[in-house]
Amino acid sequence: xxxxxxxxxxxxxxxxxxxxxxxxxxxxxxxxxxxxxxxxxxxxxxxxxxxxxxxxxxxxxxxxxxxxxxxxxxxxxxxxxxxxxxxxxxxxxxxxxxxxxxxxxxxxxxxxxxxxxxxxxxxxxxxxxxxxxxxxxxxxxxxxxxxxxxxxxxxxxxxxxxxxxxxxxxxxxxxxxxxxxxxxxxxxxxxxxxxxxxxxxxxxxxxxxxxxxxxxxxxxxxxxxxxxxxxxxxxxxxxxxxxxxxxxxxxxxxxxxxxxxxxxxxxxxxxxxxxxxxxxxxxxxxxxxxxxxxxxxxxxxxxxxxxxxxxxxxxxxxxxxxxxxxxxxxxxxxxxxxxxxxxxxxxxxxxxxxxxxxxxxxxxxxxxxxxxxxxxxxxxxxxxxxxxxxxxxxxx
Amino acid sequence: xxxxxxxxxxxxxxxxxxxxxxxxxxxxxxxxxxxxxxxxxxxxxxxxxxxxxxxxxxxxxxxxxxxxxxxxxxxxxxxxxxxxxxxxxxxxxxxxxxxxxxxxxxxxxxxxxxxxxxxxxxxxxxxxxxxxxxxxxxxxxxxxxxxxxxxxxxxxxxxxxxxxxxxxxxxxxxxxxxxxxxxxxxxxxxxxxxxxxxxxxxxxxxxxxxxxxxxxxxxxxxxxxxxxxxxxxxxxxxxxxxxxxxxxxxxxxxxxxxxxxxxxxxxxxxxxxxxxxxxxxxxxxxxxxxxxxxxxxxxxxxxxxxxxxxxxxxxxxxxxxxxxxxxxxxxxxxxxxxxxxxxxxxxxxxxxxxxxxxxxxxxxxxxxxxxxxxxxxxxxxxxxxxxxxxxxxxxx
Numbered sequence: 080x081x082x083x084x085x086x087x088x089x090x091x092x093x094x095x096x097x098x099x100x101x102x103x104x105x106x107x108x109x110x111x112x113x114x115x116x117x118x119x120x121x122x123x124x125x126x127x128x129x130x131x132x133x134x135x136x137x138x139x140x141x142x143x144x145x146x147x148x149x150x151x152x153x154x155x156x157x158x159x160x161x162x163x164x165x166x167x168x169x170x171x172x173x174x175x176x177x178x179x180x181x182x183x184x185x186x187x188x189x190x191x192x193x194x195x196x197x198x199x200x201x202x203x204x205x206x207x208x209x210x211x212x213x214x215x216x217x218x219x220x221x222x223x224x225x226x227x228x229x230x231x232x233x234x235x236x237x238x239x240x241x242x243x244x245x246x247x248x249x250x251x252x253x254x255x256x257x258x259x260x261x262x263x264x265x266x267x268x269x270x271x272x273x274x275x276x277x278x279x280x281x282x283x284x285x286x287x288x289x290x291x292x293x294x295x296x297x298x299x300x301x302x303x304x305x306x307x308x309x310x311x312x313x314x315x316x317x318x319x320x321x322x323x324x325x326x327x328x329x330x331x332x333x334x335x336x337x338x339x340x341x342x343x344x345x346x347x348x349x350x351x352x353x354x355x356x357x358x359x360x361x362x363x364x365x366x367x368x369x370x371x372x373x374x375x376x377x378x379x380x381x382x383x384x385x386x387x388x389x390x391x392x393x394x395x396x397x398x399x400x401x402x403x404x405x406x407x408x409x410x411x412x413x414x415x416x417x418x419x420x421x422x423x424x425x426x427x428x429x430x431x432x433x434x435x436x437x438x439x440x441x442x443x444x445x446x447x448x449x450x451x452x453x454x455x456x457x458x459x460x461x462x463x464x465x466x467x468x469x470x471x472x473x474x475x
Numbered sequence: 476x477x478x479x480x481x482x483x484x485x486x487x488x489x490x491x492x493x494x495x496x497x498x499x500x501x502x503x504x505x506x507x508x509x510x511x512x513x514x515x516x517x518x519x520x521x522x523x524x525x526x527x528x529x530x531x532x533x534x535x536x537x538x539x540x541x542x543x544x545x546x547x548x549x550x551x552x553x554x555x556x557x558x559x560x561x562x563x564x565x566x567x568x569x570x571x572x573x574x575x576x577x578x579x580x581x582x583x584x585x586x587x588x589x590x591x592x593x594x595x596x597x598x599x600x601x602x603x604x605x606x607x608x609x610x611x612x613x614x615x616x617x618x619x620x621x622x623x624x625x626x627x628x629x630x631x632x633x634x635x636x637x638x639x640x641x642x643x644x645x646x647x648x649x650x651x652x653x654x655x656x657x658x659x660x661x662x663x664x665x666x667x668x669x670x671x672x673x674x675x676x677x678x679x680x681x682x683x684x685x686x687x688x689x690x691x692x693x694x695x696x697x698x699x700x701x702x703x704x705x706x707x708x709x710x711x712x713x714x715x716x717x718x719x720x721x722x723x724x725x726x727x728x729x730x731x732x733x734x735x736x737x738x739x740x741x742x743x744x745x746x747x748x749x750x751x752x753x754x755x756x757x758x759x760x761x762x763x764x765x766x767x768x769x770x771x772x773x774x775x776x777x778x779x780x781x782x783x784x785x786x787x788x789x790x791x792x793x794x795x796x797x798x799x800x801x802x803x804x805x806x807x808x809x810x811x812x813x814x815x816x817x818x819x820x821x822x823x824x825x826x827x828x829x830x831x832x833x834x835x836x837x838x839x840x841x842x843x844x845x846x847x848x849x850x851x852x853x854x855x856x857x858x859x860x861x862x863x864x865x866x867x868x869x870x871x
Binding site for chain 1: 476477478479480481482484485489492515517518519521522527530531534535539540542543544545546548579580582583584585586587590591592593594608611612614615616683723724725726727728729739740743744746747750751753754755756757758759760761762763764
């Protein structure tokens with residue numbers, strides 16, 4: 080009765096969402112205050128006050144036929160201009176409104192970019208561990224994900240393995256830095272080398288290869304690290320962005336795509352993305368939200384909130400004997416499972432009301448992901464539960 | 476460089492959007508007040524005051540982590556319950572929150588339903604003239620549109636032709652009543668017979684055939700006609716709805732899908748639609764808008780505004796000698812072109828600053844569509860321009 084693709088998707092549904100549901104069920108049993116749910120990347124900080132003010136002012140002052148009405152499928156020109164100017168002021172880029180397409184979140188953005196460039200059997204390279212939804216998005220267009228294993232010491236991409244993975248079928252490469260699920264930021268050196276490899280492979284294979292930078296965590300960086308914008312490392316770079324994390328608006332589905340002029344035939348690409356936005360059924364990014372984020376484009380969420388969680392968790396878990404990758408950005412911590420089968424470890428953790436996500440959901444078994452976008456108080460209290468878990472595995 | 480599908484889409488892009496752009500260009504030349512732009516179905520009435528109040532109250536009173544956060548991919552349960560109760564009170568149905576999935580507009584809804592049920596080479600029957608985007612949506616899943624010609628006297632579907640068009644490959648049938656582009660409402664008799672045909676064909680072919688009711692214009696009915704809800708005519712009916720027209724929110728992309736319990740394996744279907752919402756990149760319907768429309772579910776737009784346009788236009792054009800289908804609902808008027816090649820007619824109309832859309836964009840040449848969702852004053856003034864157009868063709 081259902082399409083074959085959806086039958087397959089139902090069978091292998093999102094491990095993150097599954098754990099989120101398990102966490103909710105557990106909360107009903109033992110009380111929400113007793114469950115340490117590290118499953119979902121749902122921001123725990125409110126949007127900035129300026130966002131709420133902007134929404135109310137827009138409702139009061141803007142012509143509703145414009146504010147809630149249709150516009151170009153790529154979004155309002157003034158909103159796109161505000162975003163271009165903001166990027167230019169921060170990253171010394173030279174974008175105009177015409178380089179920016181407003182999208183239904185980063186997920187909508189990735190799908191319209193994929194629809195624009197991918198033919199069946201094309202290959203999309205991702206770096207493990209990677210956000211599992213990339214697989215679904217590529218499957219929407221009958222393309223294939225090719226995962227490149229990481230350098231297990233640093234969780235930077237293994238660039239030799241990357242170079243070897245590029246074939247005539249490679250159409251795109253996705254990078255996600257700051258990274259979900261590891262919290263690692265790809266170094267400038269990594270990005271420079273990646274750009275060099277892509278440039279030389281484009282020449283060798285005589286074809287375009289697109290670097291797609293999925294940047295929902297761009298502003299979530301710690302320890303004084305400077306935010307980066309990847310279009311400077313390689314000409315065929317397309318950026319996808321979401322305000323879900325930077326302004327704590329994940330439910331609102333608002334983001335954008337940037338196609339720099341340096342991309343080959345950039346205008347044709349932008350025209351394709353606009354058509355894809357319409358025909359895939361997004362039509363346009365939600366209109367009031369477009370106008371609202373344009374008013375808050377200089378704002379960001381309370382980073383100190385996440386930083387506190389990051390430090391408590393990394394230090395606490397390390398002290399307990401767990402092996403963790405030190406998070407540099409985003410709000411994820413990547414921890415080695417004390418046993419090879421991390422699914423077993425996730426089950427054991429649940430006994431202590433700890434909800435973790437298995438690394439195999441990110442194409443990298445033997446590890447687990449903790450989304451530390453929960454209250455500071457809970458993070459602190461969770462360490463008792465982790466202590467019991469550590470003891471069970473003879474750590475520390 | 477671009478995918479083959481997007482190259483094809485760029486070549487045959489939306490005629491409606493193209494005329495909308497032509498109208499805007501013309502407005503820059505001769506002044507917006509002098510252009511009679513009947514191209515786009517963009518509501519001309521503001522949202523009800525209760526909508527603006529609801530948005531501001533939600534912003535002031537709701538917990539932002541909930542209001543702007545992730546929820547189930549199918550939407551907030553309380554919002555879905557409010558919609559189910561509203562439908563039950565109006566149409567004597569028995570829905571619960573579980574029968575309703577919140578979607579990114581009707582376009583998002585149709586795409587996730589299509590993704591859930593369509594395999595490559597499946598056939599989707601539509602009744603000409605039909606909304607051209609159905610073709611793009613079916614193409615997203617490599618399915619084919621099969622258009623059934625209308626009864627040219629009434630523009631009700633030709634049910635004998637419909638019955639003959641159903642094959643073993645038929646997976647779905649789309650109805651859209653009140654209809655875009657004709658403004659016709661399918662009669663109860665039409666819907667009853669269609670249900671009977673589908674029931675008997677399901678038995679004969681031993682397979683499920685889904686009737687997809689695309690209902691963005693459900694509440695836009697005139698002359699005291701009663702609103703209808705199609706799930707009573709056939710068990711395998713899935714409803715797609717949008718608040719774009721009823722609450723004048725087309726830019727906000729907010730709608731829903733209803734899967735009644737009577738649909739075969741309804742729970743599996745709902746699970747599939749939820750997964751499709753996530754994996755196609757919609758993730759969920761915009762969160763603040765979900766909550767806002769739930770507060771306004773009993774409201775509708777100022778129908779008297781459109782009714783006035785409808786009457787002025789239908790009477791005026793008929794008096795000038797044009798042959799029009801009398802609109803019963805929506806905000807479209809369907810007019811026969813005085814010459815067989817209606818594309819020529821559309822070009823000639825543009826000389827008089829009249830922006831119309833060719834019928835072939837709806838799979839029905841020889842006709843044009845007028846979207847009369849523009850100001851009353853403009854509709855009245857447009858009749859002088861139509862008079863000149865009529866004269867050029869020797870009408871009246």
